[in-house]
Amino acid sequence: xxxxxxxxxxxxxxxxxxxxxxxxxxxxxxxxxxxxxxxxxxxxxxxxxxxxxxxxxxxxxxxxxxxxxxxxxxxxxxxxxxxxxxxxxxxxxxxxxxxxxxxxxxxxxxxxxxxxxxxxxxxxxxxxxxxxxxxxxxxxxxxxxxxxxxxxxxxxxxxxxxxxxxxxxxxxxxxxxxxxxxxxxxxxxxxxxxxxxxxxxxxxxxxxxxxxxxxxxxxxxxxxxxxxxxxxxxxxxxxxxxxxxxxxxxxxxxxxxxxxxxxxxxxxxxxxxxxxxxxxxxxxxxxxxxxxxxxxxxxxxxxxxxxxxxxxxxxxxxxxxxxxxxxxxxxxxxxxxxxxxxxxxxxxxxxxxxxxxxxxxxxxxxxxxxxxxxxxxxxxxxxxxxxxxxxxxxxxxxxxxxxxxxxxxxxxxxxxxxxxxxxxxxxxxxxxxxxxxxxxxxxxxxxxxxxxxxxxxxxxxxxxxxxxxxxxxxxxxxxxxxxxxxxxxxxxxxxxxxxxxxxxxxxxxxxxxxxxxxxxxxxxxxxxxxxxxxxxxxxxxxxxxxxxxxxxxxxxxxxxxxxxxxxxxxxxxxxxxxxxxxxxxxxxxxxxxxxxxxxxxxxxxxxxxxxxxxxxxxxxxxxxxxxxx
Numbered sequence: 001x002x003x004x005x006x007x008x009x010x011x012x013x014x015x016x017x018x019x020x021x022x023x024x025x026x027x028x029x030x031x032x033x034x035x036x037x038x039x040x041x042x043x044x045x046x047x048x049x050x051x052x053x054x055x056x057x058x059x060x061x062x063x064x065x066x067x068x069x070x071x072x073x074x075x076x077x078x079x080x081x082x083x084x085x086x087x088x089x090x091x092x093x094x095x096x097x098x099x100x101x102x103x104x105x106x107x108x109x110x111x112x113x114x115x116x117x118x119x120x121x122x123x124x125x126x127x128x129x130x131x132x133x134x135x136x137x138x139x140x141x142x143x144x145x146x147x148x149x150x151x152x153x154x155x156x157x158x159x160x161x162x163x164x165x166x167x168x169x170x171x172x173x174x175x176x177x178x179x180x181x182x183x184x185x186x187x188x189x190x191x192x193x194x195x196x197x198x199x200x201x202x203x204x205x206x207x208x209x210x211x212x213x214x215x216x217x218x219x220x221x222x223x224x225x226x227x228x229x230x231x232x233x234x235x236x237x238x239x240x241x242x243x244x245x246x247x248x249x250x251x252x253x254x255x256x257x258x259x260x261x262x263x264x265x266x267x268x269x270x271x272x273x274x275x276x277x278x279x280x281x282x283x284x285x286x287x288x289x290x291x292x293x294x295x296x297x298x299x300x301x302x303x304x305x306x307x308x309x310x311x312x313x314x315x316x317x318x319x320x321x322x323x324x325x326x327x328x329x330x331x332x333x334x335x336x337x338x339x340x341x342x343x344x345x346x347x348x349x350x351x352x353x354x355x356x357x358x359x360x361x362x363x364x365x366x367x368x369x370x371x372x373x374x375x376x377x378x379x380x381x382x383x384x385x386x387x388x389x390x391x392x393x394x395x396x397x398x399x400x401x402x403x404x405x406x407x408x409x410x411x412x413x414x415x416x417x418x419x420x421x422x423x424x425x426x427x428x429x430x431x432x433x434x435x436x437x438x439x440x441x442x443x444x445x446x447x448x449x450x451x452x453x454x455x456x457x458x459x460x461x462x463x464x465x466x467x468x469x470x471x472x473x474x475x476x477x478x479x480x481x482x483x484x485x486x487x488x489x490x491x492x493x494x495x496x497x498x499x500x501x502x503x504x505x506x507x508x509x510x511x512x513x514x515x516x517x518x519x520x521x522x523x524x525x526x527x528x529x530x531x532x533x534x535x536x537x538x539x540x541x542x543x544x545x546x547x548x549x550x551x552x553x554x555x556x557x558x559x560x561x562x563x564x565x566x567x568x569x570x571x572x573x574x575x576x577x578x579x580x581x582x583x584x585x586x587x588x589x590x591x592x593x594x595x596x597x598x599x600x601x602x603x604x605x606x607x608x609x610x611x612x613x614x615x616x617x618x619x620x621x622x623x624x625x626x627x628x629x
Contacts, residue, residue, distance in 0.1 A: 006444055019439060020549075076252065077123055078133040078465045079335070081351050082422035083252045086134075087292045087336065090114075110294060112334045125334055133465045137533050169283050170291035170339065173561035174242040180564045182238075189241065191234050195221045201565045202556055212525070212542060213568070215586035219527050219540035220556045227258065227537075230265045230275075239275040245560045246279075250291070250338040254537045255427035260340065263347045267315050274315055281305070281316065282342050292336040298345070299327060319346030351420040354463050355387040356456065358416070358472065359409035361496070382472045383409055383496065384456045388463065389425040395455035396499035397442040399432050402507035408499060421463040431462055434577050437510035447496055448476045519576045522546060525588030528579040530555065540582070545591045549576050552594040570594035 001008055007020040017026045075091050076083040086094070090109040094116055097105040103118040106126070115124040116134070123132045181197055182189050199217045206213045228244040229236050236244075244261075251257035267274050285293045285301040293301070302320035323345050337345065360380030385394035385407060392404040405411060440455050453475070457468045467473055500509070522528065523546055529538035530553060541555040551574050558566035572594045 006439065006450070076135050076137060078135075080422065081420045081464070082256070083135070083465070084341070085250055085252060085338070087290065087338070089290060110292065110334060110336050128334075130334075169289055170286065171242050171246065171279055171283060174245045175238060176562050177245075177560050177564070178238045178241040180562070181241075187237055188235050189237075191221055191225050191229075194224075197564055198556060198558060198566065202568055205568045209588075212586040212588045215527070216540060216542045216554070217556055219582065219584065220558075223529070223538070223540050227261055230261065230268045231272075239279060241560075243275045243279060246339045247343070248537055250340040252340075253423075253427060254531070255424045255430070256344070256422065257340070257537070258426075259424055260344050260347060264343075271315060277316065278343055278346070282339050285342075292338055293342065295335045295337070298337050298342070299324065316346060319348065322346075322348055349422055351422055352388050354418045354421055354460070356414075356416045356418055356460070356468055356472075357385045357387050357392060357404065357412040358414040359383040359385075359407075359411075360413045361409065380413060382475060383452050384468065384472055385412075385452070386456050386459045386463070387415075388421065388428070391425070393428070393432070393456075393459060395440050395445075395452045396496060397445055398499070398509040398511070399437055399440055399455070400499070400507060400509045401429070401432075416469065418460060418468070419464045419466070423463050428459070428463065432459075433510050433515065434580075437512055437515060438577065441512050445496065451476070452496065518581055521583070522551065522576075522579070522581055524591035525585045527582045527584045527586060528553070529582060530574065530579045538580070541579070542586050542588065543579075544570070544588075545572075545593050550574060551576070551579065553579075554594065 001010070009018045009020055010016070011018070075086045075094055077086055078084075085091075087109060090107055093107040093109070097107070097116070098118065105116055107114050107116055113126045115126055116122075117124070121134050123134045124130070125132075178189070181194065183193070183197070195218055198221065199214055202213050202217055203210055225234070225236070228240055230240060247257050247260060251260070264274065281301055282293070285297050287297075302323050305316045305320040306324065358380070359382070361383050362381040383394075385392045385404075387393075387404045390404065391401050392407060394400050394402070394407060396408075400407070436455070436458060440450075444450050453468065453472050457473055460466060460468050522543055524543055526543045528541050528543060530541040531538050539555045539557075541553040543551050543553050545552040550572075552570070552572040553574055554568055554570040556566055557569050
């Protein structure tokens with residue numbers, strides 16, 4: 001079907017909506033509120049339930065099916081302005097319940113009991129009744145793994161019968177992996193050594209593509225070393241290896257991990273032992289070996305560091321004092337910190353204020369003119385922009401980043417603080433360029449159905465996991481049927497959807513044409529970066545086959561917990577929005593199709609739950625009795 005010039009495909013068997021132009025997917029969800037009509041829900045409940053679970057291409061397995069595979073899903077919870085990966089123990093309890101077909105159940109974690117509601121995507125602390133949003137981030141549709149799964153952190157170590165089992169430290173699997181890769185036993189692993197080890201392991205799975213595989217492995221190692229090798233000397237030690245893969249496992253996004261690494265890169269130039277001390281401090285604080293420390297344990301280790309001058313450096317002391325000074329900001333007693341959180345807090349994780357700027361494009365005339373022309377009272381006809389990082393983001397045919405208050409709309413009538421986010425500026429801009437720029441264009445602008453407020457609502461969900469105020473978000477629905485709105489629609493579309501960056505100071509805009517030109521450079525053999533899940537670390541991949549808007553590719557998935565090795569993974573149906581060309585290529589001359597990929601028809605389909613008419617719904621606009629978020 002089409003709306004606002006955009007063609008979508010809806011797959012009701014998997015509850016997916018796909019933008020046919022960009023490949024961007026939204027997941028649909030069934031909400032069954034215990035027999036109550038959806039219209040009876042409060043606006044607060046509607047907003048909480050309407051947190052998007054983003055799906056990045058390929059076919060997915062839905063939690064409604066009771067068939068979720070542990071290798072396909074990852075649960076996250078919204079905490080302190082950002083998505084946080086759930087602790088392994090809590091995630092495993094949710095997976096067990098979901099596999100049993102449950103959608104509303106209780107889990108216990110860190111001494112607290114939570115009610116998990118998969119229908120509304122919420123986690124409720126049963127003691128405090130604190131309600132948080134959760135989401136399930138799906139992986140791409142990739143080849144079935146051919147090597148053992150990565151060990152889970154905090155799991156009981158294997159011991160001989162009759163012995164006492166001891167939970168291993170969260171760092172242990174990574175340290176064992178480093179020792180396995182350090183074949184010279186000199187505590188020095190060079191880029192060339194790692195490249196050869198991974199190439200030999202990969203060649204056992206790719207006998208016919210040896211030369212292409214070498215090119216792929218070389219690019220993979222290059223990308224890993226760019227982030228892992230903080231000293232930039234081409235060598236990593238055990239501490240750098242363990243630190244990096246722990247961050248990669250627990251960071252909410254690649255960009256968040258990058259911010260931490262960039263901060264430590266400056267520290268380590270003067271303090272070479274900083275990583276070993278950070279690892280030791282976290283291991284000591286994590287006395288139950290579950291890879292998480294409580295808020296009380298975090299405060300305890302910071303007080304100990306701040307009061308001791310021996311065995312710690314200036315970085316930890318400064319970070320501990322800063323954390324203790326802002327402890328009041330973390331009022332929730334059930335907060336916990338994984339290794340990424342621990343390091344980020346000591347670095348001073350920056351939280352950015354998010355504001356909504358509202359501009360009245362009627363110039364104040366809406367207050368008295370709306371009742372006459374539109375039949376109802378309105379404070380203004382709203383254009384909005386999101387202000388964060390001392391920049392304003394708005395949609396006017398292209399997506400713009402400009403100086404706040406210096407847009408063509410003059411001075412904002414209202415400035416509303418929406419909340420605080422830990423999402424980085426680079427992360428937001430990448431989201432705009434890779435996902436939204438192809439949807440929010442000159443051609444798709446419509447003042448009633450696809451306007452600036454639709455864009456700011458998308459950005460607010462990305463930054464804060466919430467909607468903009470209903471006064472703005474739902475205004476088009478109030479005026480859509482009026483004769484005045486239909487009459488002025490073409491004129492407003494040409495004006496509000498036709499801005500350019502020229503004449504705006506310190507501004508930049510997305511460029512749909514440039515993005516399409518980059519896609520045009522991609523063909524079989526091209527090396528690209530590709531994220532396997534929302535916000536995940538970009539990995540080097542080789543394009544195997546390309547067709548309209550999608551491609552098939554392969555990449556190397558290393559085993560970084562335990563023994564050396566890994567697996568070559570192949571995937572298909574990867575949308576063009578999720579890859580970035582590296583402008584390098586392998587020796588491949590002919591395309592081929594991906595192999596060992598789960599066929600669409602073989603994926604389990606969700607069970608259609610029995611419900612009253614009209615209760616199969618999600619939140620957004622109505623579509624033949626369903627709603628699409």
